[in-house]
Amino acid sequence: MKAIRIEANGGPDVIALTDIAEREPGLGEVLVRNHAIGVNFIDVYHRTGLYKSALPNGLGLEAAGIVEAIGDGVTRFSVGDRIVYANGPIGAYAEAHVVKQTQAVKLPDAIPFDIAAASLLKGMTARFLLRKTFRVERGHDVVVHAAAGGVGQIAVQWAKHLGANVIAVVGNDEKAAIAKSLGADHTIIPGRDDVAKRVREITSVGAHVVYDSVGKDTFIASLDSLRPLGMMVAFGNASGPPPDINPLALAQRGSLFLTRPTMFNYTATVEQLDETSADLFAVIEKGAVKIAAPTRYALSDASQAHRDLEARKTTGSLVLIP
Numbered sequence: 001m002k003a004i005r006i007e008a009n010g011g012p013d014v015i016a017l018t019d020i021a022e023r024e025p026g027l028g029e030v031l032v033r034n035h036a037i038g039v040n041f042i043d044v045y046h047r048t049g050l051y052k053s054a055l056p057n058g059l060g061l062e063a064a065g066i067v068e069a070i071g072d073g074v075t076r077f078s079v080g081d082r083i084v085y086a087n088g089p090i091g092a093y094a095e096a097h098v099v100k101q102t103q104a105v106k107l108p109d110a111i112p113f114d115i116a117a118a119s120l121l122k123g124m125t126a127r128f129l130l131r132k133t134f135r136v137e138r139g140h141d142v143v144v145h146a147a148a149g150g151v152g153q154i155a156v157q158w159a160k161h162l163g164a165n166v167i168a169v170v171g172n173d174e175k176a177a178i179a180k181s182l183g184a185d186h187t188i189i190p191g192r193d194d195v196a197k198r199v200r201e202i203t204s205v206g207a208h209v210v211y212d213s214v215g216k217d218t219f220i221a222s223l224d225s226l227r228p229l230g231m232m233v234a235f236g237n238a239s240g241p242p243p244d245i246n247p248l249a250l251a252q253r254g255s256l257f258l259t260r261p262t263m264f265n266y267t268a269t270v271e272q273l274d275e276t277s278a279d280l281f282a283v284i285e286k287g288a289v290k291i292a293a294p295t296r297y298a299l300s301d302a303s304q305a306h307r308d309l310e311a312r313k314t315t316g317s318l319v320l321i322p
Protein backbone atom coordinates (compact mmCIF):
# COMPACT_ATOMS: atom_id res chain seq x y z
CA MET A 1 0.00 0.00 0.00
CA LYS A 2 0.99 3.62 -0.42
CA ALA A 3 2.15 5.33 2.77
CA ILE A 4 4.08 8.43 3.75
CA ARG A 5 7.43 7.78 5.42
CA ILE A 6 10.14 10.04 6.82
CA GLU A 7 13.71 8.79 7.11
CA ALA A 8 14.97 11.86 9.01
CA ASN A 9 13.62 14.96 10.71
CA GLY A 10 13.55 18.13 8.65
CA GLY A 11 11.48 20.35 6.34
CA PRO A 12 8.53 19.23 4.21
CA ASP A 13 10.96 17.68 1.70
CA VAL A 14 11.65 14.75 4.05
CA ILE A 15 8.08 13.57 3.39
CA ALA A 16 8.15 10.71 0.86
CA LEU A 17 5.41 8.54 -0.61
CA THR A 18 6.51 4.89 -0.51
CA ASP A 19 5.12 1.38 -0.86
CA ILE A 20 5.00 -0.57 2.39
CA ALA A 21 3.55 -3.95 3.31
CA GLU A 22 0.14 -3.94 4.96
CA ARG A 23 0.10 -5.64 8.31
CA GLU A 24 -2.55 -7.89 9.83
CA PRO A 25 -4.33 -6.52 12.92
CA GLY A 26 -3.12 -8.14 16.14
CA LEU A 27 -4.82 -8.66 19.48
CA GLY A 28 -7.33 -5.86 20.08
CA GLU A 29 -6.45 -4.10 16.81
CA VAL A 30 -8.39 -3.25 13.65
CA LEU A 31 -7.23 -2.62 10.09
CA VAL A 32 -8.85 0.57 8.76
CA ARG A 33 -9.05 1.46 5.07
CA ASN A 34 -8.57 5.24 5.32
CA HIS A 35 -10.96 7.41 3.30
CA ALA A 36 -9.79 10.78 4.63
CA ILE A 37 -6.71 11.59 6.75
CA GLY A 38 -6.49 14.55 9.12
CA VAL A 39 -3.50 16.90 8.88
CA ASN A 40 -2.60 18.42 12.25
CA PHE A 41 0.07 20.78 13.44
CA ILE A 42 1.41 18.00 15.67
CA ASP A 43 2.39 16.19 12.44
CA VAL A 44 4.71 19.12 11.73
CA TYR A 45 6.27 18.76 15.20
CA HIS A 46 6.81 15.02 14.54
CA ARG A 47 8.34 15.81 11.15
CA THR A 48 10.72 18.51 12.43
CA GLY A 49 11.64 16.51 15.53
CA LEU A 50 10.30 19.09 18.02
CA TYR A 51 8.36 16.06 19.29
CA LYS A 52 10.64 13.03 19.16
CA SER A 53 9.64 9.72 17.60
CA ALA A 54 11.73 6.77 16.42
CA LEU A 55 12.88 7.00 12.77
CA PRO A 56 12.24 5.99 10.06
CA ASN A 57 8.55 6.39 10.72
CA GLY A 58 5.23 7.32 9.20
CA LEU A 59 3.34 10.53 9.93
CA GLY A 60 -0.17 11.37 11.06
CA LEU A 61 -2.42 10.39 13.94
CA GLU A 62 -5.90 10.79 12.52
CA ALA A 63 -8.09 9.30 9.80
CA ALA A 64 -11.62 8.16 9.08
CA GLY A 65 -12.41 5.01 7.14
CA ILE A 66 -13.90 1.53 7.09
CA VAL A 67 -12.87 -1.44 9.22
CA GLU A 68 -11.47 -4.04 6.84
CA ALA A 69 -10.25 -6.68 9.28
CA ILE A 70 -10.31 -7.23 13.03
CA GLY A 71 -7.81 -8.95 15.31
CA ASP A 72 -8.55 -11.37 18.13
CA GLY A 73 -10.42 -9.90 21.07
CA VAL A 74 -12.01 -7.02 19.15
CA THR A 75 -15.48 -6.31 20.50
CA ARG A 76 -15.97 -2.59 19.79
CA PHE A 77 -16.13 -2.90 16.00
CA SER A 78 -17.09 -5.26 13.17
CA VAL A 79 -15.80 -5.46 9.62
CA GLY A 80 -17.55 -2.78 7.54
CA ASP A 81 -18.00 -0.27 10.39
CA ARG A 82 -17.30 3.41 9.65
CA ILE A 83 -14.82 4.59 12.28
CA VAL A 84 -12.49 7.48 13.03
CA TYR A 85 -9.35 7.69 15.16
CA ALA A 86 -7.14 10.53 16.33
CA ASN A 87 -4.77 9.00 18.88
CA GLY A 88 -2.49 7.28 16.38
CA PRO A 89 -0.28 5.34 16.42
CA ILE A 90 1.78 7.52 14.09
CA GLY A 91 1.32 6.36 10.50
CA ALA A 92 -2.18 7.54 9.52
CA TYR A 93 -0.82 9.18 6.32
CA ALA A 94 -1.41 5.92 4.42
CA GLU A 95 -4.03 4.05 2.44
CA ALA A 96 -4.68 1.85 5.46
CA HIS A 97 -3.61 1.71 9.10
CA VAL A 98 -3.77 -0.65 12.07
CA VAL A 99 -5.08 0.97 15.26
CA LYS A 100 -6.11 -0.26 18.70
CA GLN A 101 -9.87 -0.69 19.07
CA THR A 102 -9.65 1.40 22.24
CA GLN A 103 -8.34 4.39 20.27
CA ALA A 104 -11.10 4.60 17.66
CA VAL A 105 -14.77 5.51 17.75
CA LYS A 106 -17.76 4.69 15.54
CA LEU A 107 -18.66 7.47 13.17
CA PRO A 108 -22.30 8.64 13.18
CA ASP A 109 -23.93 8.05 9.76
CA ALA A 110 -24.61 11.77 9.31
CA ILE A 111 -20.91 12.71 9.44
CA PRO A 112 -18.95 12.14 6.18
CA PHE A 113 -15.39 10.79 6.28
CA ASP A 114 -13.73 14.09 5.33
CA ILE A 115 -15.63 16.04 8.00
CA ALA A 116 -14.69 13.38 10.57
CA ALA A 117 -11.00 13.50 9.65
CA ALA A 118 -11.20 17.30 9.71
CA SER A 119 -12.69 17.44 13.16
CA LEU A 120 -11.99 14.56 15.56
CA LEU A 121 -8.53 15.52 16.83
CA LYS A 122 -9.19 19.25 16.62
CA GLY A 123 -12.72 19.03 18.01
CA MET A 124 -11.77 16.77 20.92
CA THR A 125 -9.04 19.31 21.64
CA ALA A 126 -11.56 22.16 21.68
CA ARG A 127 -13.79 20.07 23.90
CA PHE A 128 -11.24 19.28 26.61
CA LEU A 129 -9.93 22.86 26.54
CA LEU A 130 -13.39 24.42 26.98
CA ARG A 131 -15.05 21.79 29.19
CA LYS A 132 -12.24 20.25 31.24
CA THR A 133 -9.03 22.33 31.38
CA PHE A 134 -11.03 25.48 32.14
CA ARG A 135 -14.79 25.12 32.29
CA VAL A 136 -16.14 27.98 30.18
CA GLU A 137 -19.46 29.38 31.40
CA ARG A 138 -21.87 32.02 30.14
CA GLY A 139 -20.33 35.50 30.31
CA HIS A 140 -16.69 34.41 30.55
CA ASP A 141 -14.18 36.47 28.58
CA VAL A 142 -12.30 33.92 26.48
CA VAL A 143 -9.31 34.58 24.20
CA VAL A 144 -8.73 32.09 21.36
CA HIS A 145 -5.49 32.31 19.37
CA ALA A 146 -5.24 31.11 15.72
CA ALA A 147 -9.03 31.43 15.74
CA ALA A 148 -9.47 30.83 12.00
CA GLY A 149 -7.37 27.64 12.07
CA GLY A 150 -8.47 24.04 12.51
CA VAL A 151 -8.80 23.94 16.31
CA GLY A 152 -9.57 27.67 16.44
CA GLN A 153 -12.71 27.58 14.27
CA ILE A 154 -14.20 24.84 16.41
CA ALA A 155 -13.19 26.49 19.69
CA VAL A 156 -14.70 29.86 18.71
CA GLN A 157 -18.05 28.30 17.83
CA TRP A 158 -18.12 26.04 20.90
CA ALA A 159 -17.20 28.89 23.25
CA LYS A 160 -19.99 31.02 21.75
CA HIS A 161 -22.38 28.09 22.14
CA LEU A 162 -21.45 28.09 25.86
CA GLY A 163 -22.27 31.79 26.09
CA ALA A 164 -18.75 33.22 26.30
CA ASN A 165 -17.56 36.61 25.10
CA VAL A 166 -15.04 35.43 22.50
CA ILE A 167 -11.96 37.45 21.57
CA ALA A 168 -10.33 35.91 18.50
CA VAL A 169 -6.65 36.49 17.74
CA VAL A 170 -5.80 35.96 14.05
CA GLY A 171 -3.06 36.68 11.53
CA ASN A 172 -4.87 38.90 9.00
CA ASP A 173 -8.13 40.58 8.00
CA GLU A 174 -9.42 37.64 5.99
CA LYS A 175 -8.99 35.38 9.02
CA ALA A 176 -10.65 38.03 11.22
CA ALA A 177 -13.68 37.95 8.93
CA ILE A 178 -13.84 34.16 9.26
CA ALA A 179 -13.66 34.36 13.06
CA LYS A 180 -16.43 36.99 13.09
CA SER A 181 -18.60 34.85 10.82
CA LEU A 182 -18.26 32.02 13.35
CA GLY A 183 -19.50 34.25 16.15
CA ALA A 184 -16.38 35.87 17.62
CA ASP A 185 -17.34 39.09 19.39
CA HIS A 186 -13.96 40.81 18.87
CA THR A 187 -10.89 40.20 16.72
CA ILE A 188 -7.28 41.17 17.33
CA ILE A 189 -4.42 41.07 14.83
CA PRO A 190 -1.01 40.87 16.57
CA GLY A 191 1.59 43.19 15.06
CA ARG A 192 -1.11 45.68 14.18
CA ASP A 193 -2.81 45.64 17.60
CA ASP A 194 -1.24 45.30 21.07
CA VAL A 195 -2.92 42.05 22.13
CA ALA A 196 -2.89 42.54 25.92
CA LYS A 197 -3.90 46.21 25.68
CA ARG A 198 -6.85 45.37 23.41
CA VAL A 199 -8.00 42.50 25.63
CA ARG A 200 -7.93 44.85 28.62
CA GLU A 201 -9.90 47.51 26.72
CA ILE A 202 -12.52 44.93 25.79
CA THR A 203 -12.78 43.22 29.20
CA SER A 204 -11.65 46.05 31.54
CA VAL A 205 -9.93 43.61 33.96
CA GLY A 206 -8.56 40.99 31.58
CA ALA A 207 -9.76 37.62 30.29
CA HIS A 208 -10.85 34.67 32.43
CA VAL A 209 -8.92 32.29 30.16
CA VAL A 210 -6.53 32.46 27.22
CA TYR A 211 -6.16 29.48 24.88
CA ASP A 212 -2.75 30.02 23.28
CA SER A 213 -1.59 27.55 20.62
CA VAL A 214 0.91 29.94 18.99
CA GLY A 215 3.50 29.73 21.77
CA LYS A 216 6.73 31.69 21.41
CA ASP A 217 5.37 34.83 19.72
CA THR A 218 2.28 35.27 21.90
CA PHE A 219 2.93 33.65 25.27
CA ILE A 220 3.86 36.77 27.27
CA ALA A 221 1.09 38.87 25.68
CA SER A 222 -1.32 36.09 26.63
CA LEU A 223 -0.17 36.17 30.27
CA ASP A 224 -0.58 39.95 30.22
CA SER A 225 -4.15 39.56 28.94
CA LEU A 226 -5.42 37.70 32.00
CA ARG A 227 -7.33 38.98 35.01
CA PRO A 228 -6.15 38.00 38.50
CA LEU A 229 -6.70 34.26 39.04
CA GLY A 230 -7.08 33.84 35.27
CA MET A 231 -6.05 30.65 33.51
CA MET A 232 -3.30 30.52 30.88
CA VAL A 233 -3.72 27.47 28.69
CA ALA A 234 -0.58 27.05 26.56
CA PHE A 235 -1.49 24.18 24.24
CA GLY A 236 0.69 24.56 21.15
CA ASN A 237 3.90 25.82 19.57
CA ALA A 238 2.93 26.99 16.07
CA SER A 239 5.54 29.80 16.26
CA GLY A 240 7.95 27.79 18.44
CA PRO A 241 7.92 26.64 22.06
CA PRO A 242 6.98 29.27 24.69
CA PRO A 243 9.81 30.80 26.74
CA ASP A 244 10.82 29.42 30.12
CA ILE A 245 9.20 31.45 32.87
CA ASN A 246 9.71 31.87 36.59
CA PRO A 247 6.59 31.05 38.67
CA LEU A 248 6.92 34.56 40.13
CA ALA A 249 5.74 35.88 36.76
CA LEU A 250 2.38 34.29 37.57
CA ALA A 251 2.27 35.86 41.05
CA GLN A 252 3.16 39.32 39.71
CA ARG A 253 0.27 39.20 37.23
CA GLY A 254 -2.31 38.22 39.86
CA SER A 255 -1.90 34.60 41.02
CA LEU A 256 -2.46 33.24 37.52
CA PHE A 257 -2.88 29.55 36.74
CA LEU A 258 -0.74 28.05 33.97
CA THR A 259 -1.26 24.67 32.34
CA ARG A 260 0.25 22.95 29.31
CA PRO A 261 -2.30 20.26 28.41
CA THR A 262 -2.30 17.62 25.67
CA MET A 263 -5.32 15.86 24.24
CA PHE A 264 -3.78 12.47 24.85
CA ASN A 265 -4.05 12.86 28.63
CA TYR A 266 -7.70 13.89 28.33
CA THR A 267 -8.65 10.95 26.06
CA ALA A 268 -6.36 8.30 27.56
CA THR A 269 -9.05 5.85 28.64
CA VAL A 270 -11.74 4.48 26.38
CA GLU A 271 -14.35 6.09 28.65
CA GLN A 272 -12.71 9.52 28.25
CA LEU A 273 -12.42 8.99 24.48
CA ASP A 274 -16.08 7.99 24.16
CA GLU A 275 -17.31 10.86 26.33
CA THR A 276 -15.19 13.44 24.53
CA SER A 277 -16.02 12.28 21.01
CA ALA A 278 -19.74 11.87 21.80
CA ASP A 279 -19.87 15.46 23.04
CA LEU A 280 -18.14 16.62 19.84
CA PHE A 281 -20.46 14.65 17.54
CA ALA A 282 -23.46 16.05 19.47
CA VAL A 283 -22.48 19.70 18.92
CA ILE A 284 -21.75 18.97 15.24
CA GLU A 285 -25.02 17.10 14.69
CA LYS A 286 -27.13 19.82 16.31
CA GLY A 287 -25.35 22.49 14.25
CA ALA A 288 -23.84 24.37 17.21
CA VAL A 289 -20.40 23.71 15.71
CA LYS A 290 -20.15 23.69 11.92
CA ILE A 291 -17.10 22.05 10.36
CA ALA A 292 -16.13 23.90 7.19
CA ALA A 293 -15.38 21.70 4.18
CA PRO A 294 -11.68 20.89 4.65
CA THR A 295 -9.02 21.76 2.09
CA ARG A 296 -8.24 18.50 0.31
CA TYR A 297 -4.84 17.29 -0.84
CA ALA A 298 -3.89 13.99 -2.45
CA LEU A 299 -1.92 11.74 -0.11
CA SER A 300 1.02 12.21 -2.48
CA ASP A 301 0.82 16.00 -1.83
CA ALA A 302 1.30 15.71 1.94
CA SER A 303 4.47 17.82 1.77
CA GLN A 304 2.50 20.66 0.15
CA ALA A 305 -0.13 20.43 2.88
CA HIS A 306 2.64 20.87 5.45
CA ARG A 307 4.13 23.81 3.56
CA ASP A 308 0.77 25.59 3.42
CA LEU A 309 -0.01 24.90 7.10
CA GLU A 310 3.36 26.17 8.30
CA ALA A 311 3.18 29.25 6.06
CA ARG A 312 -0.13 30.27 7.76
CA LYS A 313 -1.83 30.06 4.36
CA THR A 314 -4.63 27.77 5.48
CA THR A 315 -7.89 28.29 7.34
CA GLY A 316 -9.98 25.53 8.89
CA SER A 317 -8.80 21.94 8.48
CA LEU A 318 -6.73 20.08 5.90
CA VAL A 319 -7.25 16.46 4.87
CA LEU A 320 -5.31 14.06 2.68
CA ILE A 321 -7.25 11.80 0.36
CA PRO A 322 -5.56 8.42 -0.31
Ligand code: NDP
Binding pocket: 039, 040, 041, 042, 121, 122, 125, 146, 147, 148, 149, 150, 151, 152, 169, 170, 171, 172, 175, 213, 214, 217, 235, 236, 237, 238, 239, 240, 261, 262, 263, 264, 309, 310, 311, 312, 313, 314, 315, 316
Ligand atom coordinates in the same frame (compact mmCIF):
# COMPACT_ATOMS: atom_id res chain seq x y z
P1 NDP B 1 -3.96 25.64 12.64
O1 NDP B 1 -4.90 25.41 11.52
O2 NDP B 1 -4.47 26.43 13.79
O3 NDP B 1 -2.64 26.28 12.06
C1 NDP B 1 -1.76 26.96 12.88
C2 NDP B 1 -2.07 28.46 12.94
O4 NDP B 1 -1.22 29.04 13.92
C3 NDP B 1 -1.77 29.22 11.67
O5 NDP B 1 -2.80 29.16 10.73
C4 NDP B 1 -1.56 30.62 12.20
O6 NDP B 1 -2.80 31.32 12.31
C5 NDP B 1 -1.05 30.40 13.62
N1 NDP B 1 0.37 30.81 13.69
C6 NDP B 1 0.83 31.86 14.37
N2 NDP B 1 2.13 31.98 14.23
C7 NDP B 1 2.54 31.00 13.43
C8 NDP B 1 3.79 30.62 12.90
N3 NDP B 1 4.92 31.31 13.20
N4 NDP B 1 3.85 29.55 12.09
C9 NDP B 1 2.75 28.85 11.81
N5 NDP B 1 1.52 29.16 12.28
C10 NDP B 1 1.41 30.23 13.09
O7 NDP B 1 -3.41 24.20 13.16
P2 NDP B 1 -4.17 23.09 14.02
O8 NDP B 1 -5.61 23.41 14.12
O9 NDP B 1 -3.74 21.75 13.53
O10 NDP B 1 -3.51 23.25 15.45
C11 NDP B 1 -3.62 24.48 16.14
C12 NDP B 1 -2.68 24.49 17.31
O11 NDP B 1 -3.21 23.67 18.34
C13 NDP B 1 -1.27 24.00 17.05
O12 NDP B 1 -0.36 24.81 17.74
C14 NDP B 1 -1.28 22.61 17.64
O13 NDP B 1 -0.03 22.20 18.04
C15 NDP B 1 -2.21 22.81 18.81
N6 NDP B 1 -2.85 21.57 19.25
C16 NDP B 1 -2.60 21.14 20.51
C17 NDP B 1 -3.19 20.01 20.98
C18 NDP B 1 -2.94 19.59 22.37
O14 NDP B 1 -3.43 18.53 22.78
N7 NDP B 1 -2.19 20.31 23.15
C19 NDP B 1 -4.05 19.17 20.14
C20 NDP B 1 -4.29 19.75 18.83
C21 NDP B 1 -3.70 20.89 18.41
P3 NDP B 1 -2.79 32.94 12.25
O15 NDP B 1 -2.17 33.28 10.92
O16 NDP B 1 -4.21 33.32 12.36
O17 NDP B 1 -1.96 33.40 13.40
